Amino acid sequence: MRQENYEILKHFYKAVQRKDTHEMLSTYADDVEFSDPAFGNLQGQETEAMWRMRLGHDDDSFKVNFCDIEANENGGKVTWEAEYTYKNNPVFNRIESYIEIKNGKIIKQEDKFSLQRWASMALGAKGIVLGLTPFLKSQVRKINRKSLKNYMNQNY
DSSP states (O other): OHHHHHHHHHHHHHHHHHTOHHHHHTTEEEEEEEEETTTEEEETHHHHHHHHHHHOSOOTTOEEEEEEEEEETTEEEEEEEEEEEETTEEEEEEEEEEEEEETTEEEEEEEEOOHHHHHHHHSTHHHHHHTTSTHHHHHHHHHHHHHHHHHHHHHO
16 A cells, blocks of 8 residues: 555656646545645645646746655655746745545645745745735735636636
């Protein structure tokens, strides 16, 4: 089981590297739960749409490397890095992804990273100031959820 989970996690992140949303989403259960500091909690189709929105641009600046895969009986943990441009600002984000797998499919994924650190890179001076306030998390989530809703309205 541990080796099977390792292969699923490796397959998922190799697909992310290639921006192959079809392949990566094939590893998810239909009702997958996803969460991260930037979007909060997403369910099923919201998770699919979020990945399609993130990876669907013809932007060569988006690069992913996964550094470490630790598989266990229930899923595993993957350390990965995303490098991209956000509003003309370079971002390098190191993410710890905790993943649960059941019946060969990812059923839950929780990505953890410093939203304060992300904001300082993505938003520049404004992000540094906002990063010192609790206001940051709610504003970033509000903006991202609105973008996701617009994307889903246009594409689903």
